[in-house]
Amino acid sequence: MALRSTNERWGWVTRALHWSIALTVFGMIAAGLYAVSLDTSTRAGEMNYYSVIDVHKSFGLLIIALMAFRLLWRVGERSPWPTAETPALEIVAARGAQVLLYAGLFVMPVSGYLWATAYGEPARFFGVKLPGFVHFKGEQAKLVHHIHIITAFVLMTIIGLHILGALKNHFIDRNDVLRKMLGLAPRRIETAP
Secondary structure, eight states: OOSSOOSSSOOHHHHHHHHHHHHHHHHHHHHHHHHHHSOOSSHHHHHHHHHHHHHHHHHHHHHHHHHHHHHHHHHTOOOOOOOTTSOHHHHHHHHHHHHHHHHHHHHHHHHHHHHHHHTTOOEEETTEEEOOOOOOOHHHHHHHHHHHHHHHHHHHHHHHHHHHHHHIIIIISOOSHHHHHHTOOOOOOOOOO
């Protein structure tokens, strides 16, 4: 198993980063959606909300760190070539979605951090209190709140399209795009006897 990617396969570092970020994003989204569904009208409900939000923030901070490493790693990394049958429009759409995913995975946690610290909430990374570097107030705080929420919905849409594209490649086009990211061997081509 190669450390770095080649023109044919993704390296194990890229695959590990991809799946680690994916799981962290799903954890962050799940915690965020669960938090907003909680009843905060009681003291116990409010405490529960802040506990879940701390987990949500921790996942967000972890995503920033993983994405920074992923971006640095990606700069010197090759990408496996698309199959010869892949339409040019699909290649452009996949590259565009990748750029939007990268941007969204930075904008969403950074805006969430700025939003939280604007209202005096401490940033905690799985229980460890972190210093607040920037404290927005008033209109700036509202702006980062809106950016965070809008980016979350845009990002969920792009992630959904990304998953659908991977499933289309695997089940309809029957190519090895998903298998490469899973680290599996290429499909065997059946030949007629």
